Amino acid sequence: MTAGQLRISGLNHRFGYQRVLENIELTVKANEAVAIVGPSGCGKTTLLNLAAGLLTPWEGRIANGFARPAMMFQQPRLLPWKRTLDNIAFGLKAQGVATEQRNAEATRLALKMGLTGEDLDKFPNALSGGMQSRAALARAFVVQPDLLLLDEAFSALDIGLKSELYALLAAERAEHGSAVLMITHDLMEAIRLADRILVMAGTPGRIVAEHSIATPLAERDEAWVFHHTAKFIRWPDIRTAFGLPTP
Amino acid sequence: MKWRSGLIQEWATSTGNYLWSGWGSLASLCLFMAIWTLTAQGFGPLILPTPLEALSTLARLFQAGEAGPEILITARRALAGFGLSVAVGSLLGLAAGVSLTASMMARPIITVLVGMPPIAWLILALLWFGAGDGTPIFTVFIACFPIIFVGAMQGTRTLDGQLKEVAQMFGLSTWMKLTDVYLPHVVSYLFPAWIAALGMSWKIVVMAELLSTEDGIGAALAVSRSHLDTAASMAWIVALVGTLLAIEYLLLEPLKRKVESWRTL
Numbered sequence: 478m479t480a481g482q483l484r485i486s487g488l489n490h491r492f493g494y495q496r497v498l499e500n501i502e503l504t505v506k507a508n509e510a511v512a513i514v515g516p517s518g519c520g521k522t523t524l525l526n527l528a529a530g531l532l533t534p535w536e537g538r539i540a541n542g543f544a545r546p547a548m549m550f551q552q553p554r555l556l557p558w559k560r561t562l563d564n565i566a567f568g569l570k571a572q573g574v575a576t577e578q579r580n581a582e583a584t585r586l587a588l589k590m591g592l593t594g595e596d597l598d599k600f601p602n603a604l605s606g607g608m609q610s611r612a613a614l615a616r617a618f619v620v621q622p623d624l625l626l627l628d629e630a631f632s633a634l635d636i637g638l639k640s641e642l643y644a645l646l647a648a649e650r651a652e653h654g655s656a657v658l659m660i661t662h663d664l665m666e667a668i669r670l671a672d673r674i675l676v677m678a679g680t681p682g683r684i685v686a687e688h689s690i691a692t693p694l695a696e697r698d699e700a701w702v703f704h705h706t707a708k709f710i711r712w713p714d715i716r717t718a719f720g721l722p723t724p
Numbered sequence: 725m726k727w728r729s730g731l732i733q734e735w736a737t738s739t740g741n742y743l744w745s746g747w748g749s750l751a752s753l754c755l756f757m758a759i760w761t762l763t764a765q766g767f768g769p770l771i772l773p774t775p776l777e778a779l780s781t782l783a784r785l786f787q788a789g790e791a792g793p794e795i796l797i798t799a800r801r802a803l804a805g806f807g808l809s810v811a812v813g814s815l816l817g818l819a820a821g822v823s824l825t826a827s828m829m830a831r832p833i834i835t836v837l838v839g840m841p842p843i844a845w846l847i848l849a850l851l852w853f854g855a856g857d858g859t860p861i862f863t864v865f866i867a868c869f870p871i872i873f874v875g876a877m878q879g880t881r882t883l884d885g886q887l888k889e890v891a892q893m894f895g896l897s898t899w900m901k902l903t904d905v906y907l908p909h910v911v912s913y914l915f916p917a918w919i920a921a922l923g924m925s926w927k928i929v930v931m932a933e934l935l936s937t938e939d940g941i942g943a944a945l946a947v948s949r950s951h952l953d954t955a956a957s958m959a960w961i962v963a964l965v966g967t968l969l970a971i972e973y974l975l976l977e978p979l980k981r982k983v984e985s986w987r988t989l
Contacts, residue, residue: 526889530892531889531893547894548893550889550890554886554887554889556887556904556905557986558908558909558986559904559986567904568894570900570904571894571895571896571897571900600986620894
């Protein structure tokens with residue numbers, strides 16, 4: 478196992494007799510953002526859960542050398558019986574950080590991410606969906622993860638909130654240099670955020686193409702993203718993976 | 725000291741608010757009393773004394789110093805059995821809920837325990853423990869246990885798998901998993917079970933006392949029955965139900981609302 482690196486090699490996975498992942502090879506280096514795109518049901522979430530250690534692989538090796546991985550799920554998954562502040566500070570509590578210190582850190586980060594002091598005192602079900610997502614992102618950031626796993630974390634949000642959270646993610650990455658492994662079915666999101674895009678096709682899930690983006694994150698403005706996405710979507714590999722008619 | 729007075733104040737206000745919101749129940753209680761009085765007037769005091777007669781008999785029993793100690797004895801037995809089953813039932817139920825195998829194995833045993841009539845346990849307890857505290861406490865314990873066990877087990881089994889993943893992702897210690905993830909969820913299954921078991925314990929303890937002991941409300945009921953003293957019997961019943969209501973509404977309900985405050989928001 479190499480420190481500061483996630484390496485998946487020769488991974489096969491099945492649920493019962495159904496093969497869901499076949500021969501996956503994947504490496505995420507420190508500081509790198511890797512996006513996995515693919516149609517719904519192609520095994521992306523399974524792959525991420527395997528990488529997170531939430532599932533045990535059927536065959537193959539997963540070596541996670543990152544010390545503090547954090548995961549953000551498709552739903553905020555805040556604990557309904559904890560006030561927002563306690564939810565955000567939850568990871569710190571698990572690490573054994575003292576109450577005052579963890580509350581101070583969680584408050585500082587939450588305020589930076591657009592939550593108000595009033596929100597922090599509420600229970601999650603009294604928050605709007607957008608505020609819940611912010612809280613979930615803050616909960617992942619507060620532990621200063623060196624690997625951030627994102628499971629379609631932004632897919633249910635409106636475009637304004639999305640771009641705001643993208644900016645927060647970029648700022649956090651710039652500050653702490655965390656690596657990111659994200660799965661999404663939104664090509665634009667992958668192109669905006671990732672250094673490397675892996676395309677997955679379904680039944681059984683396998684990686685069919687890889688695409689690197691050299692343009693630095695800061696230079697990817699909206700026009701660039703639109704242009705690049707339009708180009709990307711014309712690729713034959715992408716079209717077959719998503720079942721689009723090939724011209 | 726400061727937090728303690730704060731806690732008492734909080735308890736007083738929340739209980740006060742709760743009772744104040746209870747005018748509707750008070751009205752239905754008054755209606756019940758009215759029907760009781762009407763029926764009593766129709767049948768005469770030998771069959772059914774009026775509520776006022778029952779209450780004044782109870783007051784007389786209190787003044788004579790008879791009611792207080794008997795109520796305390798009964799309450800002690802009921803609460804001992806109840807407390808025992810809360811401790812054992814909640815713990816074992818939690819443990820059984822965590823493991824699928826354990827909960828499958830527990831199911832038939834629980835069915836047997838629920839199906840077994842308390843009177844049968846009482847007979848066995850009489851043989852095992854004889855007359856004294858042991859018999860009513862054991863009978864209460866064994867009758868309440870399956871209710872609480874099932875509540876705790878169901879609560880544990882129904883915890884959202886997504887939250888379990890969150891707990892695993894953050895690398896929670898077993899203790900934190902228990903106190904921050906499992907218990908807050910399980911409590912909303914446990915409280916109804918505890919309240920049901922508390923009601924049960926009060927009924928069982930009187931039955932056990934009536935048949936096995938020389939003191940307590942049950943024994944007092946046996947004496948008043950043999951004297952054909954309907955007013956005293958009614959007075960003891962009122963005392964019994966009154967204590968149960970007091971414990972449920974002054975202790976368990978405020979506690980439940982405090983613990984479950986996140987639900988109402």
